[in-house]
Amino acid sequence: MRQIIDERTGGTVRPPCGAEPHSALHGPSHAPTMRIAAHVTVLHEGDPARRIMEVVDGAVMLSKLLPDGRRQVVELLGPGDVFGLAHADIYACSAETLTPATINTHDRSALERDPVLGARLLRRFEAQLCVMHSHALVLGRMSALERVAFFLLRLMPETMVGGTLHLSMTRQEIADFLGLTLETVSRAFSELKRRGLVVLQRADEVRIQDRGSMRRLAGAL
Amino acid sequence: MRQIIDERTGGTVRPPCGAEPHSALHGPSHAPTMRIAAHVTVLHEGDPARRIMEVVDGAVMLSKLLPDGRRQVVELLGPGDVFGLAHADIYACSAETLTPATINTHDRSALERDPVLGARLLRRFEAQLCVMHSHALVLGRMSALERVAFFLLRLMPETMVGGTLHLSMTRQEIADFLGLTLETVSRAFSELKRRGLVVLQRADEVRIQDRGSMRRLAGAL
DNA sequence: CGAGGACTTGATACCGTTCAATACCGGTGG
Protein backbone atom coordinates (compact mmCIF):
# COMPACT_ATOMS: atom_id res chain seq x y z
CA MET A 1 0.00 0.00 0.00
CA ARG A 2 1.15 3.47 -0.75
CA GLN A 3 0.82 6.81 0.94
CA ILE A 4 -1.39 8.67 -1.48
CA ILE A 5 -2.67 11.86 -0.05
CA ASP A 6 -0.13 14.04 1.58
CA GLU A 7 -1.56 15.79 4.59
CA ARG A 8 1.30 18.10 5.43
CA THR A 9 -1.16 20.96 5.43
CA GLY A 10 1.14 23.91 5.47
CA GLY A 11 -0.85 25.75 8.06
CA THR A 12 -3.77 26.93 5.93
CA VAL A 13 -7.35 25.75 6.09
CA ARG A 14 -8.30 22.93 3.85
CA PRO A 15 -11.41 23.55 1.76
CA PRO A 16 -14.43 21.49 2.88
CA CYS A 17 -13.40 18.21 1.33
CA GLY A 18 -14.94 17.60 -2.07
CA ALA A 19 -17.96 19.75 -1.50
CA GLU A 20 -18.11 23.43 -2.40
CA PRO A 21 -14.86 25.20 -1.50
CA HIS A 22 -16.72 28.48 -1.04
CA SER A 23 -14.26 30.32 1.14
CA ALA A 24 -14.70 33.69 -0.51
CA LEU A 25 -11.48 35.36 0.41
CA HIS A 26 -11.57 37.58 -2.63
CA GLY A 27 -14.17 38.13 -5.32
CA PRO A 28 -17.90 37.51 -5.52
CA SER A 29 -19.52 34.23 -4.59
CA HIS A 30 -19.79 32.86 -8.12
CA ALA A 31 -16.06 33.10 -8.84
CA PRO A 32 -14.28 32.99 -5.51
CA THR A 33 -10.53 33.04 -5.39
CA MET A 34 -8.82 30.84 -2.84
CA ARG A 35 -5.34 30.95 -1.43
CA ILE A 36 -4.21 27.43 -0.61
CA ALA A 37 -1.11 26.07 1.09
CA ALA A 38 1.24 23.56 -0.51
CA HIS A 39 0.42 19.85 -0.36
CA VAL A 40 -3.30 20.28 0.10
CA THR A 41 -5.74 18.07 -1.75
CA VAL A 42 -8.25 20.42 -3.31
CA LEU A 43 -10.39 17.90 -5.19
CA HIS A 44 -11.04 14.22 -4.76
CA GLU A 45 -11.47 11.83 -7.66
CA GLY A 46 -15.01 10.53 -7.55
CA ASP A 47 -16.61 13.43 -5.69
CA PRO A 48 -19.57 15.22 -7.27
CA ALA A 49 -18.27 17.81 -9.72
CA ARG A 50 -19.82 21.19 -9.11
CA ARG A 51 -17.05 23.58 -9.99
CA ILE A 52 -14.36 24.27 -12.52
CA MET A 53 -11.07 25.62 -11.23
CA GLU A 54 -8.40 27.78 -12.74
CA VAL A 55 -4.86 28.01 -11.46
CA VAL A 56 -3.98 31.67 -11.00
CA ASP A 57 -0.65 31.10 -9.36
CA GLY A 58 1.36 28.15 -8.09
CA ALA A 59 1.47 24.54 -9.22
CA VAL A 60 -1.17 21.84 -9.03
CA MET A 61 -0.91 18.12 -9.71
CA LEU A 62 -3.80 15.98 -11.00
CA SER A 63 -3.75 12.28 -10.26
CA LYS A 64 -5.78 9.14 -10.67
CA LEU A 65 -5.78 5.96 -8.62
CA LEU A 66 -6.26 2.31 -9.45
CA PRO A 67 -8.26 0.27 -6.93
CA ASP A 68 -5.07 -1.42 -5.71
CA GLY A 69 -3.37 1.89 -4.94
CA ARG A 70 -1.22 2.40 -8.02
CA ARG A 71 -1.20 6.08 -8.80
CA GLN A 72 -0.67 8.08 -11.97
CA VAL A 73 -0.09 11.80 -11.91
CA VAL A 74 -1.85 12.73 -15.12
CA GLU A 75 -1.19 16.44 -15.39
CA LEU A 76 1.00 19.17 -13.93
CA LEU A 77 -0.71 22.54 -13.95
CA GLY A 78 0.56 26.07 -13.74
CA PRO A 79 -0.96 29.54 -14.03
CA GLY A 80 -3.82 29.61 -16.51
CA ASP A 81 -4.44 25.89 -16.50
CA VAL A 82 -7.88 24.51 -15.74
CA PHE A 83 -8.99 21.51 -13.70
CA GLY A 84 -12.03 19.99 -12.10
CA LEU A 85 -13.13 18.15 -15.22
CA ALA A 86 -15.80 15.54 -15.04
CA HIS A 87 -17.37 12.58 -16.69
CA ALA A 88 -20.93 12.04 -15.50
CA ASP A 89 -20.77 14.86 -12.93
CA ILE A 90 -17.96 13.16 -11.03
CA TYR A 91 -14.45 14.54 -10.77
CA ALA A 92 -12.17 12.37 -12.90
CA CYS A 93 -9.01 13.24 -10.98
CA SER A 94 -7.80 14.32 -7.59
CA ALA A 95 -6.02 17.66 -7.46
CA GLU A 96 -3.28 18.55 -5.01
CA THR A 97 -1.23 21.71 -4.69
CA LEU A 98 2.52 21.28 -5.11
CA THR A 99 3.28 24.80 -3.94
CA PRO A 100 1.19 27.46 -2.25
CA ALA A 101 -1.37 28.33 -4.90
CA THR A 102 -4.06 30.80 -5.82
CA ILE A 103 -7.07 29.19 -7.42
CA ASN A 104 -10.11 30.65 -9.06
CA THR A 105 -13.32 28.63 -9.05
CA HIS A 106 -16.36 28.87 -11.29
CA ASP A 107 -19.69 27.23 -10.88
CA ARG A 108 -20.25 24.80 -13.73
CA SER A 109 -23.58 26.45 -14.48
CA ALA A 110 -21.74 29.73 -15.09
CA LEU A 111 -20.03 28.06 -18.00
CA GLU A 112 -23.22 28.04 -20.04
CA ARG A 113 -23.92 31.69 -19.40
CA ASP A 114 -20.49 33.26 -19.72
CA PRO A 115 -19.14 33.12 -23.29
CA VAL A 116 -15.94 34.95 -22.38
CA LEU A 117 -15.11 32.34 -19.78
CA GLY A 118 -16.07 29.65 -22.30
CA ALA A 119 -13.71 31.03 -24.92
CA ARG A 120 -10.85 31.17 -22.43
CA LEU A 121 -11.45 27.62 -21.27
CA LEU A 122 -11.66 26.43 -24.87
CA ARG A 123 -8.20 27.78 -25.67
CA ARG A 124 -6.83 26.35 -22.47
CA PHE A 125 -8.39 22.93 -22.99
CA GLU A 126 -6.86 22.79 -26.45
CA ALA A 127 -3.43 23.52 -25.01
CA GLN A 128 -3.82 20.98 -22.22
CA LEU A 129 -5.05 18.35 -24.66
CA CYS A 130 -1.92 18.89 -26.76
CA VAL A 131 0.25 18.49 -23.67
CA MET A 132 -1.58 15.26 -22.82
CA HIS A 133 -0.83 14.00 -26.33
CA SER A 134 2.88 14.58 -25.77
CA HIS A 135 2.62 12.93 -22.41
CA ALA A 136 1.06 9.84 -23.97
CA LEU A 137 4.09 9.64 -26.23
CA VAL A 138 6.36 9.92 -23.21
CA LEU A 139 4.50 7.26 -21.23
CA GLY A 140 4.02 4.89 -24.11
CA ARG A 141 7.30 5.04 -25.96
CA MET A 142 10.17 6.59 -24.02
CA SER A 143 12.86 5.00 -21.87
CA ALA A 144 13.36 6.04 -18.27
CA LEU A 145 16.26 8.35 -19.07
CA GLU A 146 14.35 9.97 -21.91
CA ARG A 147 11.32 10.51 -19.68
CA VAL A 148 13.32 12.29 -17.01
CA ALA A 149 15.11 14.43 -19.59
CA PHE A 150 11.76 15.35 -21.11
CA PHE A 151 10.39 16.16 -17.69
CA LEU A 152 13.23 18.50 -16.84
CA LEU A 153 13.08 20.32 -20.16
CA ARG A 154 9.34 20.74 -19.76
CA LEU A 155 9.84 22.37 -16.37
CA MET A 156 12.71 24.54 -17.50
CA PRO A 157 11.40 27.16 -19.93
CA GLU A 158 13.66 28.34 -22.74
CA THR A 159 14.00 31.72 -21.11
CA MET A 160 15.77 30.70 -17.92
CA VAL A 161 18.99 29.49 -19.47
CA GLY A 162 21.55 29.20 -16.73
CA GLY A 163 19.10 29.27 -13.85
CA THR A 164 18.53 26.68 -11.19
CA LEU A 165 15.24 24.83 -11.29
CA HIS A 166 13.57 24.08 -7.99
CA LEU A 167 11.65 20.82 -8.12
CA SER A 168 8.58 21.02 -5.95
CA MET A 169 7.93 17.30 -6.37
CA THR A 170 9.41 14.32 -4.56
CA ARG A 171 11.00 11.46 -6.50
CA GLN A 172 7.83 9.47 -5.86
CA GLU A 173 5.64 12.18 -7.39
CA ILE A 174 7.94 12.50 -10.39
CA ALA A 175 7.86 8.71 -10.75
CA ASP A 176 4.06 8.67 -10.63
CA PHE A 177 4.02 11.35 -13.30
CA LEU A 178 6.45 9.56 -15.59
CA GLY A 179 5.12 6.04 -15.06
CA LEU A 180 8.26 4.83 -13.27
CA THR A 181 9.35 3.95 -9.73
CA LEU A 182 11.14 6.41 -7.49
CA GLU A 183 14.30 4.28 -7.64
CA THR A 184 14.36 4.44 -11.43
CA VAL A 185 13.86 8.20 -11.35
CA SER A 186 16.72 8.53 -8.90
CA ARG A 187 18.96 6.37 -11.08
CA ALA A 188 18.05 8.49 -14.11
CA PHE A 189 19.00 11.68 -12.27
CA SER A 190 22.31 10.11 -11.30
CA GLU A 191 22.95 9.01 -14.87
CA LEU A 192 22.21 12.50 -16.24
CA LYS A 193 24.57 13.89 -13.63
CA ARG A 194 27.23 11.31 -14.49
CA ARG A 195 26.96 12.26 -18.17
CA GLY A 196 27.31 15.92 -17.30
CA LEU A 197 23.90 16.94 -18.68
CA VAL A 198 22.66 18.29 -15.37
CA VAL A 199 24.07 19.42 -12.05
CA LEU A 200 22.25 18.62 -8.82
CA GLN A 201 22.98 21.23 -6.19
CA ARG A 202 20.58 19.36 -3.94
CA ALA A 203 18.08 16.62 -4.60
CA ASP A 204 15.47 19.21 -5.49
CA GLU A 205 17.63 21.79 -7.25
CA VAL A 206 18.64 21.09 -10.82
CA ARG A 207 20.64 23.03 -13.33
CA ILE A 208 20.61 21.94 -16.94
CA GLN A 209 24.17 21.92 -18.15
CA ASP A 210 23.92 20.61 -21.70
CA ARG A 211 20.59 21.54 -23.17
CA GLY A 212 21.43 20.19 -26.60
CA SER A 213 22.06 16.67 -25.36
CA MET A 214 18.97 16.88 -23.20
CA ARG A 215 16.87 17.80 -26.22
CA ARG A 216 18.31 14.92 -28.21
CA LEU A 217 17.46 12.55 -25.38
CA ALA A 218 13.94 13.90 -25.03
CA GLY A 219 13.34 13.52 -28.77
CA ALA A 220 13.48 17.25 -29.47
CA LEU A 221 10.85 18.73 -27.24
CA MET B 1 12.78 1.35 -38.82
CA ARG B 2 9.08 1.04 -38.80
CA GLN B 3 6.29 1.40 -41.33
CA ILE B 4 4.53 4.48 -40.10
CA ILE B 5 2.01 5.81 -42.52
CA ASP B 6 -0.28 3.31 -44.06
CA GLU B 7 -0.95 4.10 -47.67
CA ARG B 8 -3.58 1.51 -48.42
CA THR B 9 -5.78 4.27 -49.77
CA GLY B 10 -9.08 2.51 -50.02
CA GLY B 11 -9.89 3.88 -53.45
CA THR B 12 -10.95 7.39 -52.51
CA VAL B 13 -9.10 10.59 -53.19
CA ARG B 14 -6.72 11.70 -50.56
CA PRO B 15 -7.13 15.31 -49.50
CA PRO B 16 -4.32 17.59 -50.70
CA CYS B 17 -1.76 16.49 -48.20
CA GLY B 18 -1.50 18.78 -45.23
CA ALA B 19 -2.87 21.82 -46.97
CA GLU B 20 -6.55 22.74 -47.00
CA PRO B 21 -8.73 19.67 -47.58
CA HIS B 22 -11.41 21.79 -49.24
CA SER B 23 -13.23 19.15 -51.21
CA ALA B 24 -16.69 20.57 -50.63
CA LEU B 25 -18.86 17.57 -51.29
CA HIS B 26 -21.59 18.79 -48.99
CA GLY B 27 -22.10 22.03 -47.15
CA PRO B 28 -20.79 25.56 -47.66
CA SER B 29 -17.13 26.35 -48.03
CA HIS B 30 -16.51 27.36 -44.42
CA ALA B 31 -17.70 24.05 -42.98
CA PRO B 32 -17.25 21.44 -45.68
CA THR B 33 -18.05 17.84 -44.99
CA MET B 34 -15.74 15.23 -46.45
CA ARG B 35 -16.25 11.57 -47.04
CA ILE B 36 -12.94 9.76 -46.65
CA ALA B 37 -11.92 6.16 -47.22
CA ALA B 38 -10.35 3.97 -44.58
CA HIS B 39 -6.59 4.17 -43.94
CA VAL B 40 -6.15 7.67 -45.27
CA THR B 41 -3.93 10.17 -43.49
CA VAL B 42 -5.99 13.31 -43.18
CA LEU B 43 -3.56 15.45 -41.23
CA HIS B 44 0.18 15.44 -40.83
CA GLU B 45 1.93 16.26 -37.57
CA GLY B 46 3.92 19.42 -38.10
CA ASP B 47 1.89 20.87 -40.94
CA PRO B 48 0.43 24.37 -40.55
CA ALA B 49 -2.84 24.15 -38.63
CA ARG B 50 -5.62 25.95 -40.44
CA ARG B 51 -8.67 23.90 -39.61
CA ILE B 52 -10.42 22.09 -36.81
CA MET B 53 -12.10 18.80 -37.68
CA GLU B 54 -15.04 16.96 -36.24
CA VAL B 55 -15.69 13.27 -36.75
CA VAL B 56 -19.28 12.86 -37.94
CA ASP B 57 -19.07 9.17 -38.62
CA GLY B 58 -16.39 6.48 -38.61
CA ALA B 59 -13.19 6.14 -36.59
CA VAL B 60 -10.03 8.23 -36.65
CA MET B 61 -6.69 7.62 -34.99
CA LEU B 62 -4.31 10.39 -33.85
CA SER B 63 -0.64 9.61 -33.57
CA LYS B 64 2.70 11.20 -32.83
CA LEU B 65 6.17 10.21 -33.92
CA LEU B 66 9.57 10.35 -32.29
CA PRO B 67 12.49 11.32 -34.56
CA ASP B 68 13.71 7.71 -34.58
CA GLY B 69 10.38 6.37 -35.80
CA ARG B 70 8.79 5.19 -32.58
CA ARG B 71 5.09 5.88 -32.79
CA GLN B 72 2.39 6.51 -30.20
CA VAL B 73 -1.29 6.47 -31.10
CA VAL B 74 -2.50 9.12 -28.70
CA GLU B 75 -6.24 9.09 -29.27
CA LEU B 76 -8.98 7.03 -30.87
CA LEU B 77 -11.85 9.15 -32.09
CA GLY B 78 -15.45 8.40 -32.92
CA PRO B 79 -18.51 10.45 -33.89
CA GLY B 80 -18.53 13.83 -32.19
CA ASP B 81 -14.84 13.88 -31.37
CA VAL B 82 -12.66 16.77 -32.46
CA PHE B 83 -9.15 16.85 -33.84
CA GLY B 84 -6.71 19.12 -35.63
CA LEU B 85 -5.41 20.71 -32.44
CA ALA B 86 -2.32 22.83 -32.51
CA HIS B 87 0.49 24.33 -30.53
CA ALA B 88 1.97 27.33 -32.27
CA ASP B 89 -0.20 26.93 -35.39
CA ILE B 90 1.25 23.53 -36.14
CA TYR B 91 -0.71 20.29 -35.99
CA ALA B 92 0.43 18.37 -32.93
CA CYS B 93 -0.65 14.97 -34.29
CA SER B 94 -1.18 13.10 -37.48
CA ALA B 95 -4.71 11.84 -38.09
CA GLU B 96 -5.59 8.72 -40.03
CA THR B 97 -8.97 7.14 -40.70
CA LEU B 98 -9.41 3.61 -39.38
CA THR B 99 -12.69 3.09 -41.23
CA PRO B 100 -14.44 5.04 -43.97
CA ALA B 101 -15.32 8.30 -42.24
CA THR B 102 -17.33 11.46 -42.60
CA ILE B 103 -15.52 14.52 -41.34
CA ASN B 104 -16.65 18.06 -40.82
CA THR B 105 -14.07 20.82 -41.02
CA HIS B 106 -14.16 24.34 -39.62
CA ASP B 107 -11.83 27.17 -40.29
CA ARG B 108 -10.01 28.08 -37.09
CA SER B 109 -11.07 31.68 -37.52
CA ALA B 110 -14.71 30.57 -37.43
CA LEU B 111 -14.09 29.44 -33.88
CA GLU B 112 -13.85 33.00 -32.64
CA ARG B 113 -17.09 34.03 -34.33
CA ASP B 114 -19.35 31.07 -33.70
CA PRO B 115 -20.24 30.68 -30.00
CA VAL B 116 -22.46 27.66 -30.65
CA LEU B 117 -19.57 25.81 -32.24
CA GLY B 118 -17.34 26.99 -29.40
CA ALA B 119 -19.70 25.61 -26.76
CA ARG B 120 -19.88 22.27 -28.53
CA LEU B 121 -16.11 22.04 -28.83
CA LEU B 122 -15.70 22.99 -25.19
CA ARG B 123 -17.87 20.10 -24.04
CA ARG B 124 -16.09 17.76 -26.37
CA PHE B 125 -12.62 18.88 -25.35
CA GLU B 126 -13.54 18.28 -21.73
CA ALA B 127 -14.64 14.74 -22.53
CA GLN B 128 -11.52 14.03 -24.59
CA LEU B 129 -9.28 15.46 -21.87
CA CYS B 130 -10.89 13.08 -19.36
CA VAL B 131 -10.29 10.16 -21.70
CA MET B 132 -6.65 11.22 -22.06
CA HIS B 133 -6.34 11.23 -18.27
CA SER B 134 -7.53 7.62 -18.14
CA HIS B 135 -5.19 6.77 -20.94
CA ALA B 136 -2.26 8.21 -19.02
CA LEU B 137 -3.18 5.86 -16.16
CA VAL B 138 -3.25 2.96 -18.60
CA LEU B 139 0.10 3.85 -20.18
CA GLY B 140 1.84 4.70 -16.96
CA ARG B 141 0.63 2.07 -14.54
CA MET B 142 -1.02 -0.95 -16.15
CA SER B 143 0.42 -4.30 -17.19
CA ALA B 144 0.10 -5.56 -20.74
CA LEU B 145 -2.87 -7.78 -19.93
CA GLU B 146 -4.64 -4.98 -18.10
CA ARG B 147 -4.07 -2.60 -20.99
CA VAL B 148 -5.59 -4.94 -23.52
CA ALA B 149 -8.57 -5.66 -21.25
CA PHE B 150 -9.08 -1.93 -20.80
CA PHE B 151 -8.84 -1.38 -24.52
CA LEU B 152 -11.47 -3.98 -25.30
CA LEU B 153 -13.90 -2.71 -22.67
CA ARG B 154 -13.46 0.82 -23.96
CA LEU B 155 -14.38 -0.30 -27.46
CA MET B 156 -17.29 -2.42 -26.33
CA PRO B 157 -20.04 -0.17 -24.98
CA GLU B 158 -22.24 -1.43 -22.14
CA THR B 159 -25.21 -1.69 -24.47
CA MET B 160 -23.91 -4.35 -26.84
CA VAL B 161 -23.78 -7.19 -24.35
CA GLY B 162 -23.39 -10.38 -26.31
CA GLY B 163 -22.36 -8.79 -29.57
CA THR B 164 -19.19 -9.29 -31.55
CA LEU B 165 -16.77 -6.41 -31.71
CA HIS B 166 -15.00 -5.77 -34.96
CA LEU B 167 -11.50 -4.38 -34.45
CA SER B 168 -10.59 -2.00 -37.22
CA MET B 169 -7.01 -1.83 -36.01
CA THR B 170 -4.07 -4.12 -36.63
CA ARG B 171 -2.07 -5.55 -33.74
CA GLN B 172 0.62 -2.99 -34.50
CA GLU B 173 -1.86 -0.11 -34.24
CA ILE B 174 -3.27 -1.47 -30.97
CA ALA B 175 0.28 -1.86 -29.69
CA ASP B 176 1.13 1.72 -30.62
CA PHE B 177 -2.01 2.85 -28.80
CA LEU B 178 -1.28 0.86 -25.65
CA GLY B 179 2.46 1.47 -25.54
CA LEU B 180 3.36 -2.17 -26.22
CA THR B 181 4.75 -4.26 -29.07
CA LEU B 182 2.53 -6.19 -31.46
CA GLU B 183 3.86 -9.46 -30.07
CA THR B 184 2.89 -8.52 -26.53
CA VAL B 185 -0.58 -7.51 -27.69
CA SER B 186 -0.96 -10.82 -29.45
CA ARG B 187 0.15 -12.73 -26.34
CA ALA B 188 -2.32 -10.75 -24.24
CA PHE B 189 -5.18 -11.66 -26.58
CA SER B 190 -4.15 -15.30 -26.36
CA GLU B 191 -3.99 -15.13 -22.57
CA LEU B 192 -7.47 -13.56 -22.34
CA LYS B 193 -8.73 -16.30 -24.64
CA ARG B 194 -7.00 -19.00 -22.59
CA ARG B 195 -8.63 -17.64 -19.42
CA GLY B 196 -12.04 -17.66 -21.10
CA LEU B 197 -12.58 -13.90 -20.82
CA VAL B 198 -12.92 -13.38 -24.55
CA VAL B 199 -13.58 -15.42 -27.67
CA LEU B 200 -11.75 -14.64 -30.88
CA GLN B 201 -13.84 -15.66 -33.87
CA ARG B 202 -11.10 -14.23 -36.03
CA ALA B 203 -8.09 -12.09 -35.25
CA ASP B 204 -10.20 -8.97 -35.67
CA GLU B 205 -13.50 -10.18 -34.21
CA VAL B 206 -13.79 -10.32 -30.45
CA ARG B 207 -16.59 -11.29 -28.13
CA ILE B 208 -16.31 -10.48 -24.46
CA GLN B 209 -17.30 -13.58 -22.54
CA ASP B 210 -16.73 -12.60 -18.92
CA ARG B 211 -17.26 -8.91 -18.51
CA GLY B 212 -16.85 -9.01 -14.73
CA SER B 213 -13.36 -10.46 -14.89
CA MET B 214 -12.46 -8.04 -17.65
CA ARG B 215 -13.54 -5.11 -15.49
CA ARG B 216 -11.52 -6.40 -12.57
CA LEU B 217 -8.47 -6.67 -14.82
CA ALA B 218 -8.98 -3.20 -16.25
CA GLY B 219 -9.31 -1.74 -12.76
CA ALA B 220 -13.05 -1.08 -13.03
CA LEU B 221 -13.37 1.06 -16.12
C1' DC C 1 -2.03 -23.21 -55.80
C1' DG C 2 1.27 -19.71 -54.55
C1' DA C 3 2.51 -15.19 -52.47
C1' DG C 4 2.27 -11.70 -49.19
C1' DG C 5 0.65 -9.71 -45.10
C1' DA C 6 -0.97 -10.17 -40.54
C1' DC C 7 -0.90 -12.90 -36.61
C1' DT C 8 0.84 -16.33 -33.24
C1' DT C 9 4.26 -18.57 -30.63
C1' DG C 10 8.92 -19.60 -28.81
C1' DA C 11 13.72 -18.44 -26.98
C1' DT C 12 16.55 -15.07 -25.20
C1' DA C 13 18.05 -10.43 -23.65
C1' DC C 14 17.39 -6.28 -21.35
C1' DC C 15 15.33 -2.56 -18.87
C1' DG C 16 12.87 -1.34 -15.05
C1' DT C 17 10.91 -3.19 -10.77
C1' DT C 18 11.40 -5.03 -6.31
C1' DC C 19 13.63 -5.69 -2.07
C1' DA C 20 17.10 -4.19 0.93
C1' DA C 21 20.84 -1.56 2.84
C1' DT C 22 22.95 2.81 3.31
C1' DA C 23 23.47 7.86 2.93
C1' DC C 24 21.72 12.45 3.36
C1' DC C 25 19.19 16.36 5.17
C1' DG C 26 16.51 19.23 8.29
C1' DG C 27 14.59 19.57 12.68
C1' DT C 28 14.37 18.69 17.71
C1' DG C 29 15.93 18.03 22.15
C1' DG C 30 19.65 16.85 25.27
Next chain:
DNA sequence: CCACCGGTATTGAACGGTATCAAGTCCTCG
Protein backbone atom coordinates in the same frame (compact mmCIF):
# COMPACT_ATOMS: atom_id res chain seq x y z
C1' DC D 1 27.06 21.89 19.60
C1' DC D 2 26.09 17.38 18.78
C1' DA D 3 23.23 13.05 18.91
C1' DC D 4 19.26 11.36 17.39
C1' DC D 5 15.26 10.76 14.50
C1' DG D 6 12.03 10.56 10.50
C1' DG D 7 11.56 11.23 5.98
C1' DT D 8 13.67 11.30 1.48
C1' DA D 9 17.12 9.97 -1.75
C1' DT D 10 20.74 6.96 -3.47
C1' DT D 11 22.80 2.68 -4.58
C1' DG D 12 23.19 -2.41 -5.01
C1' DA D 13 21.57 -7.22 -6.22
C1' DA D 14 18.17 -10.25 -7.93
C1' DC D 15 13.94 -10.91 -10.27
C1' DG D 16 10.44 -10.45 -13.78
C1' DG D 17 7.74 -8.51 -17.53
C1' DT D 18 8.13 -6.91 -21.91
C1' DA D 19 11.03 -6.24 -26.01
C1' DT D 20 13.59 -8.37 -29.42
C1' DC D 21 14.71 -11.80 -32.68
C1' DA D 22 13.17 -15.66 -35.20
C1' DA D 23 10.19 -19.29 -36.89
C1' DG D 24 6.06 -20.89 -38.18
C1' DT D 25 0.82 -20.47 -39.09
C1' DC D 26 -3.32 -18.56 -40.91
C1' DC D 27 -6.01 -15.80 -44.09
C1' DT D 28 -6.91 -13.30 -48.19
C1' DC D 29 -6.30 -12.43 -52.66
C1' DG D 30 -4.59 -13.14 -57.14
